[in-house]
Amino acid sequence: MDAPSYTLSKIAERDNLAVYELFFGPNHPGMHGNFGYVLEMIGTEIVKVRPNAGHLHRGFEKLMEQKLWVQNIALVPRICVVDPDPNEVAYCTAIEKIMGVDIPDRAKFIRTITLEMSRLTSFLMGMGALGAALGLYTPMYIMMADRDLILDLFEWLTGARIYHIFNIPGGVRNDLPEGWVERLNEVLDHLEKRLIEYDKLVFENPIIHKRLKGLGYISKEEAIRTGITGPNLRASGAAYDVRVDDPYAAYPYLDVKVITQDGGDALTRAVQVRLEFEETIKLIRQALKEMPDGDVRLNLGNLSMLKVPKGEAYAKVESSKGEFGYYVVSDGGLKPYRVGVRGPSLPAGLLYAQKHLPKMKIDDVAAWMASLAICPPDIDK
Amino acid sequence: MKMQKSDIVKLLLDRGYSVFDLYHNQIALAVKKENLLNDLIFLRSIGFEHLSFITAVDFIDEGEFEVVYHIWSYTHKVHILVKVRVDRNNPVVPTIINLWEQAQFYEQEVHEFFGIKFEGNNDLSPLFLENWVDIPPLRKDFDTREFSIRLYDAEVDGGDR
Amino acid sequence: MELPPAMTSRWDVERFGVGPMATPRQADVLLVTGYVSLKTLKRIIRTYEQMPEPKWVLAFGSCTVNGGIYWDSYNTITNLAEYIPVDITVSGCMPRPEAVIDALQTLMKMIQSGEAGAYKKYKENYEYYKANQDRVLKKTVPVLGQTPKNDLEGKDEDAKE
Structure with a gap:
């Protein structure tokens, strides 16, 4: 996880690309259910992930x-x-x-x-x-x-x-x-x-x-x-x-x-x-x-x-x-x-998002979520 | 090498733990928070490698919180509930994120809903609730019906909307 | 959750001219299905204000009417019509796909006869809606009047006083 972001930051500096934040959030056609990730990206490659859970929390x-x-x-x-x-x-x-x-x-x-x-x-x-x-x-x-x-x-x-x-x-x-x-x-x-x-x-x-x-x-x-x-x-x-x-x-x-x-x-x-x-x-x-x-x-x-x-x-x-x-x-x-x-779904949805996503492009995030059967209601309860 | 539940109970009693026998494949263990990390390392070394989840129970009449760790062994097929009691006015428990990585999120959840601090865990930011200024909601002195009636105009019989 | 069966081959809703759109800027109708929590309410308001006029809102489920089964929860609202104007409400806990199709056809009839004009109410009564939204989303004082239990830093302050 350290290696890709290091080289990408070097390329970003050299070519003057910016790191921008994208809400792969609840309002996205590829998202299963009401759940979000906050992605920091350079181009189409993901550098850091933060989960944004709690949209379905009912107590x-x-x-x-x-x-x-x-x-x-x-x-x-x-x-x-x-x-x-x-x-x-x-x-x-x-x-x-x-x-x-x-x-x-x-x-x-x-x-x-x-x-x-x-x-x-x-x-x-x-x-x-x-x-x-x-x-x-x-x-x-x-x-x-x-x-x-x-x-x-x-x-x-x-x-x-x-x-x-x-x-x-x-x-x-x-x-x-x-x-x-x-x-x-x-x-x-x-x-x-x-x-x-x-x-x-x-x-x-x-x-x-x-x-x-x-x-x-x-x-x-x-x-x-x-x-x-x-x-x-x-x-x-x-x-x-x-x-x-x-x-x-x-x-x-x-x-x-x-x-x-x-x-x-x-x-x-x-x-x-x-x-x-x-x-x-x-x-x-x-x-x-x-x-x-x-x-x-x-x-x-x-x-x-x-x-x-x-x-x-x-x-x-x-x-x-x-x-x-x-x-x-x-x-x-x-x-x-x-x-x-x-x-x-909690280990797959929250922990593996921080391990797997930083090496992927944004096109594959929806397929990754579907293959691990991540269902947001049982993360939020 | 698979051990029967009675062998595991005997091994733990010999080492001085207080063991409660619950059901045919579940036992409960009461430990002190100073020895928590060493106890979990010992249990992991004899084959209990799957952490199911971490939760807490609020015993308001006794003035204590009880943090419960659920651990299962795939080889012995026995489930252990490891329980730790802390004081309700100043709840602090050591963290176990170096043993199991998924504990980071369970500890964040318990901190958000009960107010228990895990020392050693640097990121205890709120995960589910946003802009929350009341006391932690799963404590027994938080009245959720009163909250809903005051903030959202809830009506007890459904009203006549 | 009963929307995918309504949109796929068994109760095909596309033959009535209704289909899903990727962005709110190209859509005419906003469907709010089920309960609405506080984080979701913020996104719904932003989506509703992004849609170009004329626009209509359909609310499905009993949870948008009086809170439903979650009326006493600290994180779900009880009456959606206080925050955005709603045209048609369909009750039921999971309304059936036939009820979804019935609601869409009633909406089409109401648009033809000119009765569906709730979006004009949003502009006329904007202060009312904005006051409700801010009261629920931006909280600065605890609702129940209990201040959160002090952490270790707070204890030092008490000791100083």
Whole structure:
């Protein structure tokens, strides 16, 4: 990071170029969400970066201390809009850990199926955004239309397209309706046929290969040391997955394959999303086959008067971007004492911006952000 | 080489730490702030290499803040919560940015919301809030409903707009 | 977040003649979707003043009406119409893409019949809007009356007095 700015400053002095400040800010067509970087540039090369976060800060951790335990389930999916189910599952798992209860088996399988479907919607949006950052708009249009098929299934099951509020402490709200499983199998067959088109459009495209190769290299030791998790870590060669290391919901009964690659640059991460997409479809099919019968929720009494005993717990789940963690502290009352949220995009969005961007040109910043799956709402909370 | 959770608890008790056994793969450790850096270096050397995040809890009745460091080990599959208590009127904790680089941003966030100083960290400028002149917002004596009613004309039942 | 489905192939809004523009200097309509925090409010005012006339503003979501689910937050505003003039408001928490298309078509009808003229109000009542904007964005005294806890330098001053 010192070498490029030293030589560039020398060239700038000699040719009388000025260092100017550019707000690659919230109002930019290549920016994902409401987030900004303040870039100091010479020509089109970046010299220094300062993050400008806080446009999406709503004070969730303070709001959650003022509402009842069940009311927070309406607040929690709004922390990450693209992939809202892991938030609900992590919050409910932390409460169930403190209370010491175990949910019924059928509820575990339904939670797993909704989590994996939410992962599919997030991957579709991620692949579309990666193409749109480089000027390829067609995949964005088709993938958003395919994503709507899954959102229709969610609406049939829970009543809402995006913020489901479906998981409660003790299980899930209601059972699967008649005909839902057959429709889910039809949608999965349709998505598997579409993968061939996505391959031809995005992954076998020579422009994508040329622009993403070598961009943003992260080595395996560096990724573990700086807190990168999820598909980004597995694309650098480390075989760690929260579903295998610290299983929750129905993952102890299922057979999760951990896919790793060596490469560590943006092209490897894009291919990683494609490989995990196929694996997710296989997991949903396996969970549907092995789902037992039974209740879907425990009887914990009136949930508006739920009192959680004194204690604390940290629960984490594997979302499509990495490890999403919730640290819940309870003092035995009707409202939480403290809820701390660990968002998966903070190491990539704030720390790696200062490591990777000073060697790049401004044309590649949007593609770099899309390849690391940086989603600003979970940096700001 | 993978150790079971009971082996890790025994190793830490032998060295004189106070250990609380929470769940089947989570334990909590209470340390003093003078030994914080040495304790974290020791934990890192036995395999706890992933820092999840740093947060703080405000115990206003006891007059103390508690700073919590969440550390996970990929080889032993155990999660440790390292807790440090500081005085509420003069909260100062040593920084750990030389061990884990991402701690810079977590410490900036805790400083902005609680007012805890991290000595050794030169850049504790505000990250999320702009032009903030009240007390740090996540403390228990900051009433956010009163703030919203006074500054933004919020109405408690939604009003009739 | 329900704007991308409204703009792509399933509920295609481009067939009505509506499309996204890269800069505010070429746009006619400003869509404010969802809650507005203080940093975003500053950018929205600057964007609104950059647009050439005639211009219209559509506010989506319940958070622009009375604060929605974040009414008691210290960083989000509760009534967008106090800061910039708004033509049409669509309520809902994530209004559906069909509601987005309905709002755009209603706006087109209102423009034809001459009812949509909120941008003229901005120039006539400029002092009112500017007073609200400055009260929220530029704060010099604490809103709740509590001064921030003193840092170490402040403690020295107290000791001197």
